[in-house]
Amino acid sequence: MTEVHVIGSILGGSGFPDESLFCKWKIHAGSAWRVLQGDQEGQTQVDSPSHEPTAYWCHPIDLHFATKGLQGWPKIHLQVWHQDSYGRNELYSYGFCHIPVSPGHHELDVVTWRPKGSLAEELKTQFIGGSSQLKNPDLVSSSSELYKLRTISMGKVHLRLHVIVRNFDKYGVEF
Amino acid sequence: MFADFDDLYLRFAYVIGKDWEICAGLDEGTTQIAYKGVDFNPKLVFNFPLECTFKSTSPFGWPQLVLSGYGMDAFGNDVVRGYGTTHIPITPGRHKLRVPLFVPRSSSRFQQFLAWILGRRPEFVDPKVVAHNAGREMTRVRSQGYVNLTFNIVTKDLQSLGFRTESSEGIHPAAHDQQKSYHQLPLGALPENVSQYEDVDRM
Numbered sequence: 393m394t395e396v397h398v399i400g401s402i403l404g405g406s407g408f409p410d411e412s413l414f415c416k417w418k419i420h421a422g423s424a425w426r427v428l429q430g431d432q433e434g435q436t437q438v439d440s441p442s443h444e445p446t447a448y449w450c451h452p453i454d455l456h457f458a459t460k461g462l463q464g465w466p467k468i469h470l471q472v473w474h475q476d477s478y479g480r481n482e483l484y485s486y487g488f489c490h491i492p493v494s495p496g497h498h499e500l501d502v503v504t505w506r507p508k509g510s511l512a513e514e515l516k517t518q519f520i521g522g523s524s525q526l527k528n529p530d531l532v533s534s535s536s537e538l539y540k541l542r543t544i545s546m547g548k549v550h551l552r553l554h555v556i557v558r559n560f561d562k563y564g565v566e567f
Numbered sequence: 568m569f570a571d572f573d574d575l576y577l578r579f580a581y582v583i584g585k586d587w588e589i590c591a592g593l594d595e596g597t598t599q600i601a602y603k604g605v606d607f608n609p610k611l612v613f614n615f616p617l618e619c620t621f622k623s624t625s626p627f628g629w630p631q632l633v634l635s636g637y638g639m640d641a642f643g644n645d646v647v648r649g650y651g652t653t654h655i656p657i658t659p660g661r662h663k664l665r666v667p668l669f670v671p672r673s674s675s676r677f678q679q680f681l682a683w684i685l686g687r688r689p690e691f692v693d694p695k696v697v698a699h700n701a702g703r704e705m706t707r708v709r710s711q712g713y714v715n716l717t718f719n720i721v722t723k724d725l726q727s728l729g730f731r732t733e734s735s736e737g738i739h740p741a742a743h744d745q746q747k748s749y750h751q752l753p754l755g756a757l758p759e760n761v762s763q764y765e766d767v768d769r770m
Contacts, residue, residue: 397627399626399629399657401652401653403667404667404710414704429625430627434700434703435703435704436703436704437669437703437704437706437707437708438707438708439708439710440672440709441709441710441711442709442710444667446710447710448669448710450666450669450697451703452631452699454627454628454700456625456626456627475707494734495734496657496733497656497662554658554732556626556657556730556731557730558728558729558730558731560731561729566735567734567735
């Protein structure tokens with residue numbers, strides 16, 4: 393039985409218009425993959441940095457997968473949200489990243505984007521707050537559906553991940 | 568928070584999964600109280616040694632180092648300066664990591680003022696909660712400062728049990744990088760030796 397461990401943390405986010413941020417994350421994997429241990433989704437704390445332009449979350453991720461194939465290698469879906477001083481939450485951006493396929497230590501910067509609405513919707517976002525959201529956030533990593541969207545670039549989310557694999561040598565998989 | 572502070576001491580603890588145990592070394596402790604030097608860019612230097620050996624049957628619940636920093640405020644009370652956490656690196660070798668620290672925020676401006684006056688700032692009841700996934704959604708924190716850590720890691724018997732922690736690029740490094748050495752002994756469970764040194768950069 394081949395196994396993959398993903399151990400690491402969502403370090404923080406930078407490059408966003410404002411800095412009181414939190415992140416919702418979820419790890420998706422194909423049908424051949426099964427989660428043996430660990431939480432597949434979560435939400436970080438809300439951080440507002442005092443000196444740096446980066447919001448730091450240091451949110452731990454520890455997942456143990458068992459798999460029968462390489463297809464559907466896990467991906468992490470991220471949503472960065474902003475909390476203002478009144479406690480209202482608004483979505484800032486979406487992003488996704490494949491969990492690195494090679495075992496070892498990886499530092500990743502996940503770039504993010506948000507959907508762009510019509511002129512009226514953009515004005516509303518500026519003045520009232522809130523933003524356009526996707527009806528189905530899982531579309532973020534589907535190659536066939538994204539052509540319909542227009543998006544605006546937002547900041548980056550920094551991840552620090554370690555990947556451990558087990559028993560892939562027996563099946564001839566080379567890392 | 569209202570004034571720059573120049574003294575700090577750290578408490579550290581390891582958070583491990585239920586498949587893990589600590590064979591040797593301290594699992595929690597406290598550093599000395601460090602004051603800033605008089606340099607142009609003052610740092611808080613700890614140079615604090617950590618040594619620990621872990622044993623496990625599964626990589627799930629890989630050890631995390633949880634740090635909590637405390638110092639004196641202007642009124643002489645011991646207050647919390649920051650919490651931080653990081654996973655111990657999984658690959659053998661020498662690693663330098665920078666861990667950002669954060670403090671919980673008061674619920675309102677008035678609470679913030681009261682906390683400053685009375686010296687009772689918001690803190691976590693159990694600092695180890697920062698190493699877990701659940702229950703953090705409603706926490707509001709402010710990040711300030713960071714700690715530099717250096718880890719030297721040795722692992723034993725990971726390869727003989729079928730685990731790979733490095734890709735082929737990592738195992739056969741370029742000719743100029745000669746510092747890594749791997750100690751693989753044939754028998755036993757999954758122990759791992761760790762030795763670490765800490766220093767803190769400007770809080």
